[in-house]
Amino acid sequence: MTSVHRSGDRYPGGDPAAGIESLHAFSFGSHYDPDNLRFGALLACNEERLAPGAGFDEHPHSHTEIVTWVVEGELTHRDSAGHSTVVRPGDVQRLSAAGGVRHVERNDGDTPLVFVQMWLAPKDPGGAPAYEIVRGIADSTPYALPEAGALLHVRRLAAGERTAVPEAACVYVHVVRGLTRLGGEELAAGDAARITGARGQELAAEGGPAEVLMWEMGG
Template sequence: MSSPSALEIVSRPSTERGHADHGWLKTFHTFSFANYYDPSHSGFGSLRVLNEDRVLPGTGFGTHPHSEFEIFSYVVSGELEHRDSMRNVEVLKRGDVQLTSAGTGIRHSEKTFGASPVHFLQIWAKPRVSRLVPKYFTRHFSDEEKTDKWVKVVAPVEAEGVLDKREGDGPAPVQSGVTMYATLLSEGNSLAHRLPLDGQGKTRKVYVHVVQTSGYNDGSSSGARVKLSGEGKELELREGDGAYIAGLPERELILENVGEGRAEIVLFDTE
């Protein structure tokens, strides 16, 4: 994207994302991932991966290595069992956010726990420095906390209110320039997001994603629809859709639920 003086909004329709149905795994890739490659969608700022995964019971991602990425899981429904080489074993449920700062290298597995499929977002960000000591964090954010307001679920370690602790209140800490927000926006309600000042006047980057809470690849006209607007520009998103937004600091983006039922939305503000 260019460096606009005003707000710029560019659609990323779900129908154009990378997609794979492996039977046990149904997944959409917002950015290039695995066998899906599109040079026009290979990341955005520090954000490198945004996958929306559904995994059947009794299956999952077996033990595999990672390094030099910060990997976080945002659980939408079901239960996800995490195990890693740092001896962390945890079952994550709706509202849980789990962050692994892989650094110099870890091995982990993520599998469905229980009798129901798990639906979660898998997100990767690139840290500002390499060769970090691996760390693990979990946070929980209730539906009540997220209803009709933004909750900051991940933020840079130096940001105000961020605690570098395995568990606790507030956002999980990252060594990248990504801040992740989440909301459950009621039908007819709206929220604003103001692109933050960074002291340097640089163009800010935002990515918005509407979670597919009504079902996998539903494709119907029902369910959540979210209108993005700012500085005379508008774009409507359905579940699974996303949008790239760029603009100078202090520009304001409005998100309005214009569809049926509650909309679950995540927003990434990245340098």
């Protein structure tokens, strides 16, 4: 079964006056929707836009796997475990909040920053925080997140190119850029598909190149 969710249906958030614009795919903060709390292990898929100099001041997280994908610009990350990095397009950043961690996320550059941040529920809460960044992850190389029983597939498709949808209990597809087709549905940038029991499906780029994030998850 496939359920398509359009970019325009996301919940708006953030603080536009402070240069922060957020779009939430799931129930988040003051936007509570009991019928849209999660899909598989995925708890949040947020599109964030930060103006130069804007950012999220130090704030806490716990019992959450946080994976960040930068679309354009550079994200400055600092956390209470002592990590300080700049995340760029093509990098995969993971912060395991575990029993508790605090971090700062800012746009310290002079151009707009756009990133997608995804939160997943760990199979075993608690423990010590952990951090990892993979620089320039290769196309079609899955990023394993065993703590949540999930794999992230990054696909950069040329015009007309097709890719198989992972066969899994739950697959979440998020289109970062470009125009794609999944079965009979056209998916544009910001659109998403939630697929239950995926079998033999393909995603194709239409009219130009496309960039897609796909989460492969257990039930």
